[in-house]
Every structure is written in structure tokens, then in C-alpha cells.
Amino acid sequence: MTDAVVTSKQFFERARAGTLTAIRCGKCGELALPPKEFCAACQQRAWQPVTLAGDGTIASYTVIRVAPRHHTGEVPYAIAVVRLREGVSLIGRVVDVPLETLAIGLPVRFRPLVTDDQTSVGFGPA
Amino acid sequence: MRRVAVVGVGVTKFGKHDRSSAELFAEAARDALADAELSPASVQALYYGNVVGGETEKQLHTGPQAASVLGIPTVPTTRFETACASSHAAFRHAVMEIAAGVSDVVLVGGGERVLNVPTAESTEYFAYASDATWEQPLGLTFPGVFALVARAHMAKYGTTEEQMAAVAVKNHRHGALNPKAQFQKEITLEQVLKSAYVADPLKLYDCCPFTDGGAAVVLASEEVARRRPRAVWVLGSAAASDTMLMHEKKDLARVPTTERAAAAAYRQAGIGPADVDVVELHDCFTIAEIVATEGLGLFEPGTGGIAAEKGWTSLGGKLPVNTSGGLKAKGHPIGATGAAQIAEITTQLRGEAGPRQVEGAHIGLAHTLGGNLATVLVSLFSRD
Numbered sequence: 001m002t003d004a005v006v007t008s009k010q011f012f013e014r015a016r017a018g019t020l021t022a023i024r025c026g027k028c029g030e031l032a033l034p035p036k037e038f039c040a041a042c043q044q045r046a047w048q049p050v051t052l053a054g055d056g057t058i059a060s061y062t063v064i065r066v067a068p069r070h071h072t073g074e075v076p077y078a079i080a081v082v083r084l085r086e087g088v089s090l091i092g093r094v095v096d097v098p099l100e101t102l103a104i105g106l107p108v109r110f111r112p113l114v115t116d117d118q119t120s121v122g123f124g125p126a
Numbered sequence: 127m128r129r130v131a132v133v134g135v136g137v138t139k140f141g142k143h144d145r146s147s148a149e150l151f152a153e154a155a156r157d158a159l160a161d162a163e164l165s166p167a168s169v170q171a172l173y174y175g176n177v178v179g180g181e182t183e184k185q186l187h188t189g190p191q192a193a194s195v196l197g198i199p200t201v202p203t204t205r206f207e208t209a210c211a212s213s214h215a216a217f218r219h220a221v222m223e224i225a226a227g228v229s230d231v232v233l234v235g236g237g238e239r240v241l242n243v244p245t246a247e248s249t250e251y252f253a254y255a256s257d258a259t260w261e262q263p264l265g266l267t268f269p270g271v272f273a274l275v276a277r278a279h280m281a282k283y284g285t286t287e288e289q290m291a292a293v294a295v296k297n298h299r300h301g302a303l304n305p306k307a308q309f310q311k312e313i314t315l316e317q318v319l320k321s322a323y324v325a326d327p328l329k330l331y332d333c334c335p336f337t338d339g340g341a342a343v344v345l346a347s348e349e350v351a352r353r354r355p356r357a358v359w360v361l362g363s364a365a366a367s368d369t370m371l372m373h374e375k376k377d378l379a380r381v382p383t384t385e386r387a388a389a390a391a392y393r394q395a396g397i398g399p400a401d402v403d404v405v406e407l408h409d410c411f412t413i414a415e416i417v418a419t420e421g422l423g424l425f426e427p428g429t430g431g432i433a434a435e436k437g438w439t440s441l442g443g444k445l446p447v448n449t450s451g452g453l454k455a456k457g458h459p460i461g462a463t464g465a466a467q468i469a470e471i472t473t474q475l476r477g478e479a480g481p482r483q484v485e486g487a488h489i490g491l492a493h494t495l496g497g498n499l500a501t502v503l504v505s506l507f508s509r510d
Contacts, residue, residue, distance in 0.1 A: 034260060059378065060275075060378050062327075064265055065323050065324055067265055068250035074265060091371070121264070
């Protein structure tokens with residue numbers, strides 16, 4: 001086996017720099033995010049990395065008001081599953097969007113949420 | 127394959143306890159063995175469900191620990207962890223061990239203790255059933271997972287917060303009839319609708335509580351079961367899995383794991399959804415009951431909320447669901463939940479459910495879901 005096309009670590013390093021990276025199956029065209037060894041659609045292993053545009057629409061969302069330990073100081077905060085332009089989805093925090101304006105179908109754009117030691121996926125206004 | 131029967135059941139009172147999960151399981155197992163009129167020495171294996179013992183009790187290797195506390199330390203024991211479906215997964219594997227002719231009597235059960243830690247801490251531990259790289263760092267909670275399902279279901283089918291609230295009201299009404307339930311009081315639609323949001327659109331009263339408790343089921347081969355009183359037969363038991371990640375689900379308004387596990391269990395049993403008389407299903411949140419009734423084929427996709435609102439799933443309705451009070455009112459000691467659901471179905475099919483008895487119940491279904499909709503177990507039972 002060769003090395004993974006994109007590891008989770010590489011995904012978040014690229015995300016920290018502002019770029020979302022998915023993988024596309026060279027056999028059937030399936031897009032996947034996060035990376036995996038075998039294509040769930042055709043069981044082949046012919047991945048190519050694909051840079052995504054970063055824009056999409058909210059497929060579903062929630063506002064968390066009772067948080068786990070380590071996030072209790074952040075409530076209320078929004079989490080959404082975003083359907084990206086290329087057809088693959090990704091989950092992230094929604095930031096800089098008034099909570100009362102959140103809606104399914106709302107256009108949003110990827111932005112990295114960066115702290116000293118961690119990068120996570122965020123989406124802001126399109 | 128040999129036929130398998132449930133010959134004994136036991137459940138502790140659900141709620142807050144000052145005993146370990148192993149002690150809670152052991153109490154339930156003691157009652158289940160007495161119910162089966164079998165001695166501890168007859169048990170040939172223990173299949174055990176426990177989820178957050180490593181976190182709340184600093185306890186791993188909980189299978190042998192549970193067997194030791196029960197007093198059968200030399201019995202081969204395995205702990206199952208499929209999040210909230212753990213003891214139902216344990217049940218399925220125990221059924222296979224007996225069906226395959228390896229053992230004649232197997233004890234199945236689970237125990238969980240979570241009310242010994244603060245809510246923010248237990249919320250964190252339950253969130254460990256979400257993906258640690260992609261979901262937990264966002265602060266996604268277990269209610270948050272089902273809130274994503276609820277929003278999608280509302281958008282696709284027009285399901286309302288009132289319909290979800292009707293599930294809570296109904297399950298509390300049932301729970302009031304169950305002396306083992308954590309909540310034995312009725313609530314009103316208005317109380318549910320006015321309760322605070324936990325993860326929009328889910329409110330406090332849409333959510334099951336944190337619960338300590340234990341449950342146990344004794345399984346036996348046909349040869350043993352024929353000599354026991356009140357055996358209930360296992361007609362089928364199936365599992366299904368799916369991607370953990372919420373964003374990889376093709377349609378957040380449906381639960382394909384429930385659909386696939388149900389199809390396999392119905393096929394094993396040679397029956398269909400129309401044959402089922404009583405159901406215990408995984409209502410960790412009100413929306414979870416709605417999507418489960420649809421995925422099990424009991425109601426058409428998009429009509430699960432209507433079924434609750436119209437009273438079709440109430441005691442006295444066309445298909446009573448969660449006569450025990452469900453996870454919502456009976457409580458949800460996660461590692462014990464599947465075994466407790468099977469205990470309720472067994473009690474119903476024996477005709478021993480007292481004020482919550484479904485008259486003439488002949489075929490029962492138990493459905494248990496584990497974390498992020500990624501694991502579902504469905505089993506079917508008959509009284510003869």
C-alpha cells in the first residue's frame with residue numbers, strides 16, 4: 001500500500017491555511033470527505049486529492065445551549081451540516097451569522113477556526 | 127440453527143443510585159435468574175453491555191467485574207460497547223451462541239452509572255460516541271446529533287415541535303404506569319413546549335434523562351426453555367451499521383440503519399411490520415421515536431409525528447409504542463437500555479404488564495440505536 005492520499009492531519013493543516021481538501025475516486029468519481037482507504041461506492045482505491053471551493057448551503061443545523069465540559073463558556077453556538085458546491089458535505093461551527101437567521105438552504109462559506117493548538121471547521125456568511 | 131427463548135428478565139428501579147453499575151446489573155441478574163427458576167450455576171456465558179464505565183467509574187474490563195459481583199466469576203464474559211445499543215448487541219451475540227449449539231443458558235444484560243458526575247461531564251462522555259476528529263472538537267452533543275435529524279425531518283416532512291412534544295407526553299403517561307420508571311408523572315404538551323432549548327429544536331422535555339440502572343435477560347435453548355415457565359421466543363435478531371459521521375449521511379431525515387436492521391429481522395422471523403402488536407423503541411429524543419417508527423415500517427416516512435399526535439402509538443391506540451415509558455420517562459442507563467427494552471417486551475408477551483398491558487399482545491419488537499445513528503439492533507419476539 002502506498003501512503004494515504006490525504007491524512008486527517010494534512011486536511012487540518014491545509015484547512016488552517018484556508019483550503020478544504022476532499023478526495024475523488026478515479027474509478028467512479030465519488031467524492032469523499034474525510035479521506036478513507038477504500039471508496040465506499042465502488043471499493044476501489046484510486047483517490048486523487050481535490051481542492052474544494054469552500055462555498056455551500058446549510059443542510060441542517062442546531063444551536064447548542066447545553067454544552068459538554070470545555071465548551072460550556074461558548075454557548076449558545078451553532079453547528080451545521082453544510083452541503084458544499086461540489087456535492088460532498090461537511091460539519092462545522094457557524095460563526096458571524098445571527099442565530100435567528102439560521103435556516104436550511106442558507107448560503108455559507110468555509111473559514112478555519114484557529115486556536116493555538118487546534119484547527120476546526122467553521123462556516124461564515126457567503 | 128436452534129430456537130432461542132427468553133426465560134427470565136430483571137430490571138432495577140431506574141434513576142439515581144449510590145451503587146456501582148456492576149452492582150446494579152447484579153441486582154437485575156439475580157431477579158432474572160429467579161424469574162427463570164434457574165440457578166447461577168446454570169449460566170454458561172455472560173454477554174454484558176456497559177458504555178462509560180471507563181469515564182464515570184474509572185472501571186474497564188467491566189464484564190468480568192459484573193460477573194464477579196454477581197457471584198459467577200468463572201463464567202466466560204465479554205463486554206459489548208455499541209454506544210446506547212450495547213446490551214442489545216450483547217443480546218444478539220448471545221442468541222447466536224445458543225442458536226449455534228455452543229451453550230444452553232446465557233445471561234445478557236448491562237449496567238450504567240452516570241448520575242455520579244455533573245451534567246457537563248456526562249454530556250462530554252456521551253459525546254465520545256461522536257467522531258473525535260471531526261465532530262467532538264466542534265462541541266457537538268448527543269442532543270445536537272438528533273437536533274440535526276429533527277431540523278431535516280421538519281424541513282422535509284413538515285413535522286412540528288408539537289408533534290415531537292406529543293411523543294414526550296405519551297411516554298410520560300406510560301411511564302406513570304411503570305413502577306421501575308425514573309419519571310412516574312404525567313406532563314402536559316404546554317410543559318414540553320415551554321421547556322428550555324437544549325439543542326434547537328429539541329427542548330429539555332424532548333430529551334431522555336441521564337440514568338443509573340441495570341437490566342438482565344436469561345436466554346435458553348429450546349430444550350431448556352420447554353421446561354421453564356412463560357418462555358418468550360426470539361423470532362429474529364439483526365444488526366446494522368452506517369458511517370459515524372453526521373455529514374456523510376445521505377439523508378438526515380431518515381435512519382437507514384433502522385431500515386436495514388428491521389428488514390433483516392422481519393426476514394428472519396418471516397413476518398412484517400403489520401404483524402407487530404407492541405413495540406419498545408429507542409426514544410432517546412422525541413424525534414428519535416418518530417424516525418424509528420418510520421424506519422421500522424410501522425408508519426410511512428414523514429408520518430411518525432402524526433402517529434404520535436393522533437394517539438396511534440398510545441396504550442389503547444392501534445400500535446402501542448414504549449409502554450414502559452420508553453427511554454424518555456423510564457430512563458436511559460445506556461449500557462442497560464437494550465436489555466431493559468427486551469425485558470418490557472417479554473413482560474408484555476407474557477401478559478404480565480399490569481395497568482400498561484397491551485391486550486392480546488402476541489408479537490413484540492425491540493429497537494435500540496447507538497450513537498450518531500451508526501448502530502441499530504432490532505429483535506422480534508413471540509409468546510409461542
